[in-house]
Amino acid sequence: MRIKFARLIALIVVFANVIVIYYSLRLFVSFGGFKTYHSPPTIKTTTKSPSKHVSKLVTIIVREFESFENDVTSTVQSFLNVFPNIQVMIIYDSLPYPPLDINLKNNSLKNVKGFALSSSLKVPYAERYPVLQIKTKYVLFVPDSTRISSRQNLQLMVAELGRQPSSIIVAPVSSKKELGCLRVNVNVREWTLKYSSTKNNLCDAVTGKHFILMETDLLRQLPEPFILPFPQSLYIQTASLLVEVKILKGMFFQEGKPVLKSHHAQFKQKQINTERLKNLYKVFQIKQVVRETGLTEWYGCTRETSRCFGTIVDQMPSYLYEGRWTPPCCLSNLRKTAKHVFNSLDEAGIRYWLEAGSLLGAMRSGDILPWDHDVDVGFNRDDLLRSPWLKKAKDKPVVDSKGFLWEKATGGNFYRVNYSKSNKIYVNLFPFYSKNGTMAKDSWFTSHKNMEFPENFLHPMSSIEFIGRQVPSPNNIRDFLELKFGKGAIENPEYPNPSRLPFP
Numbered sequence: 001m002r003i004k005f006a007r008l009i010a011l012i013v014v015f016a017n018v019i020v021i022y023y024s025l026r027l028f029v030s031f032g033g034f035k036t037y038h039s040p041p042t043i044k045t046t047t048k049s050p051s052k053h054v055s056k057l058v059t060i061i062v063r064e065f066e067s068f069e070n071d072v073t074s075t076v077q078s079f080l081n082v083f084p085n086i087q088v089m090i091i092y093d094s095l096p097y098p099p100l101d102i103n104l105k106n107n108s109l110k111n112v113k114g115f116a117l118s119s120s121l122k123v124p125y126a127e128r129y130p131v132l133q134i135k136t137k138y139v140l141f142v143p144d145s146t147r148i149s150s151r152q153n154l155q156l157m158v159a160e161l162g163r164q165p166s167s168i169i170v171a172p173v174s175s176k177k178e179l180g181c182l183r184v185n186v187n188v189r190e191w192t193l194k195y196s197s198t199k200n201n202l203c204d205a206v207t208g209k210h211f212i213l214m215e216t217d218l219l220r221q222l223p224e225p226f227i228l229p230f231p232q233s234l235y236i237q238t239a240s241l242l243v244e245v246k247i248l249k250g251m252f253f254q255e256g257k258p259v260l261k262s263h264h265a266q267f268k269q270k271q272i273n274t275e276r277l278k279n280l281y282k283v284f285q286i287k288q289v290v291r292e293t294g295l296t297e298w299y300g301c302t303r304e305t306s307r308c309f310g311t312i313v314d315q316m317p318s319y320l321y322e323g324r325w326t327p328p329c330c331l332s333n334l335r336k337t338a339k340h341v342f343n344s345l346d347e348a349g350i351r352y353w354l355e356a357g358s359l360l361g362a363m364r365s366g367d368i369l370p371w372d373h374d375v376d377v378g379f380n381r382d383d384l385l386r387s388p389w390l391k392k393a394k395d396k397p398v399v400d401s402k403g404f405l406w407e408k409a410t411g412g413n414f415y416r417v418n419y420s421k422s423n424k425i426y427v428n429l430f431p432f433y434s435k436n437g438t439m440a441k442d443s444w445f446t447s448h449k450n451m452e453f454p455e456n457f458l459h460p461m462s463s464i465e466f467i468g469r470q471v472p473s474p475n476n477i478r479d480f481l482e483l484k485f486g487k488g489a490i491e492n493p494e495y496p497n498p499s500r501l502p503f504p
């Protein structure tokens with residue numbers, strides 16, 4: 001009798017609950033339900049036991065390890081000890097050799113999977129994209145040779161990400177080493193990547209050994225989520241999406257078995273990483289990297305290589321169509337060539353002046369226009385033979401004592417100085433002569449920007465600051481430029497062939 005009564009009470013309670021839940025849901029839906037993806041956060045530290053959920057919310061990803069020496073097996077095992085059912089992905093370019101101790105085909109470890117990113121005749125396209133296989137809301141990137149000893153750290157990270165879902169949450173490994181926090185500026189148009197230090201625990205990129213928790217949705221937005229070196233590659237991509245990284249203070253994971261400690265292993269890894277970095281910058285089209293120390297690294301053309309772009313059609317280099325300006329290495333090489341040309345012309349006593357787009361750049365910023373691919377100089381044809389190199393170049397191309405190549409341009413009566421025999425970025429030298437009050441030219445160029453002009457622009461000559469020095473120029477530069485380019489050219493400069501595409 002008493003048991004029956006208790007059952008009845010239980011039934012009534014269950015029924016009442018169902019009704020309450022039903023009406024709460026209706027009320028919730030009538031208020032608009034889940035308006036945005038992120039609210040309300042799934043997990044709060046205050047909810048009773050988020051630990052049960054963490055396994056279902058997070059996929060562990062192991063990406064940073066060397067096949068020749070690693071601690072991946074024990075690292076993964078340490079996670080499985082704490083979260084037996086959590087999904088684990090081990091991602092590598094090609095199957096590690098020597099093989100990992102984990103038997104990835106062992107059925108009792110269904111939740112641990114290996115993924116090779118490199119293509120193979122045997123692997124279907126879709127299977128090479130592990131990001132499509134992740135089923136959980138979050139991913140946790142775990143560096144090699146680490147341990148987790150309790151559920152709490154991961155729960156704290158998940159709770160923090162719940163509070164600021166569109167960011168990245170980072171936690172250190174070991175309490176001894178402080179993590180670095182960097183600001184990252186990715187300038188696609190100028191092919192550059194700039195790092196600067198910050199004392200904050202909120203920034204764009206983290207250095208030092210750490211765990212990374214983020215939304216799978218964010219990972220899916222990245223063009224190359226797993227490219228090496230990781231996680232540098234990750235932060236370049238998230239920084240360009242303006243995603244912030246937060247370092248959690250007062251908690252840390254444990255170190256695993258020491259790896260890559262020997263002199264030989266470190267040397268080997270450093271070499272591999274240099275190659276990975278080069279490849280990364282190639283893929284992301286970054287040609288100049290400024291480190292937080294102020295050190296500048298170049299990944300573009302050099303004097304010994306060819307320049308960074310191909311033959312120019314209709315005066316519009318290919319990069320302009322990609323929404324980019326001149327690669328910084330090209331601008332730098334062009335400045336060096338121009339300085340050398342100015343010095344040579346000065347030495348020979350040739351009357352010359354800055355022309356066209358270069359003069360426009362000088363007026364605007366004292367530099368080459370950031371999208372320009374050459375430097376234009378006019379000179380007095382009567383002085384030509386004073387320069388030994390111009391004189392020689394009349395007959396055939398000649399490399400001068402400093403390695404610059406002088407030539408008479410094909411299809412024209414003008415001259416060119418190329419940076420080197422291999423790197424053909426160049427300065428144009430246009431000969432003009434005085435004819436009845438006009439600076440006239442032979443038929444070397446059809447473009448309006450190098451057209452003839454009244455001689456009085458050169459009487460007297462003036463000078464202007466350009467690439468860090470004073471360079472001779474016509475007087476009345478504004479009138480001179482507006483004569484060549486039209487009114488307002490200095491304030492609103494255009495691409496060489498603007499009809500080809502709108503100005504950015």
Ligand SMILES: *[C@@H]1O[C@H](CO)[C@@H](O)[C@H](O)[C@H]1NC(C)=O
Nearest residue numbers: 102103104105106107108109
């Ligand atoms: C599969 O993994 C389990 C747990 O690590 C281990 O006990 C078992 O021996 C493995 N089986 C095979 C066939 O490798």
Ligand SMILES: *[C@@H]1O[C@H](CO)[C@@H](O)[C@H](O)[C@H]1NC(C)=O
Nearest residue numbers: 397405407418421424425426
């Ligand atoms: C100099 O550079 C121009 C433009 O890139 C190129 O067309 C020319 O062939 C180069 N001259 C020589 C001799 O390589």
Ligand SMILES: *[C@@H]1O[C@H](CO)[C@@H](O)[C@H](O)[C@H]1NC(C)=O
Nearest residue numbers: 434435436437438440454455
């Ligand atoms: C020289 O210029 C003046 C005025 O611009 C013009 O009248 C004259 O015809 C020109 N002479 C020649 C030979 O072109």
